[in-house]
Amino acid sequence: MSSEQQTLIDDILRQQQYLRNRLDEEQQQLTLMAKRLWAQQEADKANLSRELHDGVGQLLTALTRRLHTLSAADPKMAELAELANLALEDVRQLSRMMSPVILDDLGLKPALKWLCRSLFEEEAIQCRCEITINCDISKDISTLIFRIAQEALTNTLKHSEAELVTVRLQNSYNTIRLEISDNGKGFQTGRVKQGVGLTSIADRARAFDATLEIASASGGGTTTTVVIPL
Structure with a gap:
């Protein structure tokens, strides 16, 4: 050469x-x-x-x-x-x-439990909230998690016809994982257009280098999972 x-x-x-x-x-x-x-x-x-x-x-x-x-x-x-x-x-x-003032005053765990109670206490849907986190979470990430949970749970309430929805939040190594699953009617993910709310949440998750996945099938319920690096 x-x-x-x-x-x-x-x-x-x-x-x-x-x-x-x-x-x-x-x-x-x-x-x-x-x-x-x-x-x-x-x-x-x-x-x-x-x-x-x-x-x-x-x-x-x-x-x-x-x-x-x-x-x-x-x-x-x-x-x-x-x-x-x-x-x-x-x-x-x-x-x-x-x-939600409770998010600033008491933190993410009480805020998520309050969210579940507020949305489902008068509905025919049982909501379980399983939170096992042992790390400090910044305000930005707490807000991100709360808004994703709010959007996912509101969609469950409106569309799923579920009997049970479960909210799980846990941390592992340098990540925190939120999973919201229901046993409702589900939908074909490729055939349903995302609304403004889910699109906004997906954009926000990307800004935090988080991965957001929505898995569903007709008759098989829906699971929304977000993994956020800390």
Whole structure:
């Protein structure tokens, strides 16, 4: 091989390495931007949650009390008072789901148990929550896990027709694994288009170098698994 050929090969290799480095840098920048975006979305949800609680929630509370007072003189007001109370409870639940204070105050384990209880305590679906973690988890990863669980469990409630759903969270070596499985009707994964919620969760998982897998078959239930490096 001539010196000119060797020089050309060296130049090509240097260019390839330069391009790989640039791609790695751009990927890191995109990942950071995605994390900042989702952090801002969580902050926006927290703000909206407070506005619902402090604004609409207080107005509905006042309306409910007023209607209860009027119902003593006019029984017809009792039905309106009950409707206002139901609306108040819906607003409170929406506020809690948008920004679960329990996640910040008590941590991931109590938050996941609260999520299961809130979604299924009045449903004909039994929810088991098995959490065995013995490591510290950052706020970002805790939020990621909670949002994935929230999306998966909401889909189970809406679509699965299951009798049992199980949430398992455990850590092993330098990873944490979340698995949500149900014994519902399942679906053909290749024939069902992902909704906005699952697409967003998949994008967020990739930003954390996590692997997200949804396995299902008609009549065979559904299992959502995410493995996140710590």
